[in-house]
Amino acid sequence: MNSSHLGLQINAERFRANFDGLLRMRDGARRWFLETAKQAGLETRVDGAGNHSGLLRCGPSGAPVLLLGSHLDSVPHGGRFDGALGVTAALEVLQTVQDHGVPLNTHLEAIDFTDEEGHHVNFVGSLGLTGKLAPEHLQTPRGGRERFQDALRRAGLSEDSLFAAGRSAATLAGYLELHIEQGGLLAQREASIGIVTGIVGIRSFKVRFLGRADHAGTALMEHRLDAAQGASAFTLAVRETVMAEFPGCVATVGNMAFEPGVFNVVPRVVTVSAEFRADTEATLDEIEARLAQQASHAARRFALDLEIQPLDRTAPARMDDRVQEAYARACRTLGLRHTFLASGAGHDAQCLAPVCPTGMIFVPSVGGSSHSAREFTRWRDCVNGANVLLHAALTLTCI
């Protein structure tokens, strides 16, 4: 980076005005994004996967583009910072570069990815852009096929347009994302910036314990084949095993479904919905094997049959070393304490990582709250995050 830009800062007042403006427009967030980008003099674009972009042509003709962004969708009853912070920060970085006429060797594109939270198909926007979207991704949308098709139609999209949205890797200089932490490590380590080393892989599965429905009054305790007992023993074992044998990893039993599920019948079937996360495929394999052992142990203990149905598998993603180093250098330039950490949550960055140099930073979320109305990040930390994003982009692209 040219040392003349070491003192560059984003325009914190404009950044705040944009962030507040977006909040007021949360229902029309994507329209707000295009209008704001246009007013800032950026070229706007909506691709076949519904991703919304504002482009700053600050590089040589024919140069690749460095993407900066996040997502504007949110979970029901979610907070104000998850996603929205990263998109407004990306816009601010482009405007700052534009204000100062900084010459770069790439163009810059602020991007809002479609359906990061997976209302229909998780990461459909970033998978579409990278050309990695496969027909099987669209087979089981969370809200069902019909609602997904309706949503595509309303957005002027189609399954064909999703598959046609892929860009060639040669056009992508990289992807940078600022996001809130959604955990408590930054506070614990008294750091202002978290540089993400990788995004955990996730495997989800259903375990069905199969016993026998019996009359809750006449079937003696010792003769029952009670599916609830196996499911409960397994649920306790999931937590104990991961805490004892895989420190830092997580596993969750998020639901149980009982059949027939009434007071006066011993449950015949209990289906447990579970997932676990780890930062390498090897650890994911080890956890999977141990949890299968625990399920089988719980079934044997109560003389139940067992069916394990593996569901989604998301691979862990390594963040690019050069991008991590650019973030670290930006922190040193700005005098901000940083730390390295893995992301336990999924992000669009995991879809970009296989095709271009990708890296994320986190800023502290008070109390670690996220996906909740309690979610809050101090404005000072938001500004720090946007400045680190700016300086990392300059480090990676300055002529």
Place this chain on the structure above:
Amino acid sequence: MNSSHLGLQINAERFRANFDGLLRMRDGARRWFLETAKQAGLETRVDGAGNHSGLLRCGPSGAPVLLLGSHLDSVPHGGRFDGALGVTAALEVLQTVQDHGVPLNTHLEAIDFTDEEGHHVNFVGSLGLTGKLAPEHLQTPRGGRERFQDALRRAGLSEDSLFAAGRSAATLAGYLELHIEQGGLLAQREASIGIVTGIVGIRSFKVRFLGRADHAGTALMEHRLDAAQGASAFTLAVRETVMAEFPGCVATVGNMAFEPGVFNVVPRVVTVSAEFRADTEATLDEIEARLAQQASHAARRFALDLEIQPLDRTAPARMDDRVQEAYARACRTLGLRHTFLASGAGHDAQCLAPVCPTGMIFVPSVGGSSHSAREFTRWRDCVNGANVLLHAALTLTCI
């Protein structure tokens, strides 16, 4: 009993023809009952609680009536014997007494009670007949108020008619019921007839474990307040406590409801539906206290909050000693091996027991199956049960 009746037997061919006839008519079972009773020369009656009766006026004018019966409703996918056997056996006993012109000191009434299985309001027919039905029984029908009101209307009944169906205790000489066992004790003890000593009381309740919803990827295991852990520990403890401390009693966790109940969120609330049964109020009190301790222990172990909501309470019912003795004498007369046992299932007899001398017998159910298409009782055992019912009725009412 007049010794000239010691050799009396029911008409096994007619009994079989009626039982098979009823099976063919299962959807119109109650209409079949009235038509069959009428053809047999009995006076038929439908009371304000929807109970269907056939009356044999075999006693002196103004004499009370000895009720014999059971129920013709059935659980979904239920078997052929539960209830149906007792009603057809009651009809057969009346026809046998009629055939032989036996003079009794009471009239005999074969009765089919309304909604024994509790599709809408458990035992509404027998509670109505005894005058013990209270407005609170009608507040929360299982299928909802609207479906209950519709069902009443379709049957030509109303809440007013239910309350008006009560008979004075002075008109009731007693109540006898034959039912299949729904368990395996008779087979274990190699007995043909089980004489019921009492019907267990039932208490049901919901236990809510309250934790905190957290992101399944970013919330560290050791910081979670995971409601699933408390619910699972409690479910294991329910079984262990009742087996270790209350032999012969039963307790069941029939359902759990998770909130929000998705893969990627640590469950904030899990609501456990449970019930337990015992043959005395004192034992019910002890079990209730121990399970409350276990719930509180499970909540403390995982730092959860706890709410216990008691629901239905059905009091245990003692069967009448004189009626039990009449059944035992009938078994001796007929050369049938009998045993005494408590009923773990609820029956209309528990509603009759507080107002008139009441007693039940069980015949073996192969493999203990009930509330299932596997339910089966050997025809020889059905005939034995009907003959014991006949002889007990004669013992109690012969002049």
